[in-house]
Amino acid sequence: MRRSMVHRKPYLPEKQCPVCQRPFAWRKRWARDWPQVVYCSERCRRSGRPSARHA
Numbered sequence: 001m002r003r004s005m006v007h008r009k010p011y012l013p014e015k016q017c018p019v020c021q022r023p024f025a026w027r028k029r030w031a032r033d034w035p036q037v038v039y040c041s042e043r044c045r046r047s048g049r050p051s052a053r054h055a
Ligand SMILES: [Zn+2]
Pocket: 017, 018, 019, 020, 021, 022, 039, 040, 041, 044
C-alpha cells in the first residue's frame, strides 16, 4: 500500500463555552446553527442562562 497522502484532520471551528470555559469543536448537528451556538452542551446551555426566578 502506498501512503502518499497524509491523512489530515479537517479543520473544525472552535468556540469556548462561557459556562464550563472549555473549548468545543464544531459538530455536525450544529451545521445549521453554528453561528448561534454558544454553549457546548444542553446542560451548559441551561445553567448558562440566567434563571429568572418567579418567586
Ligand atoms: Zn460547557
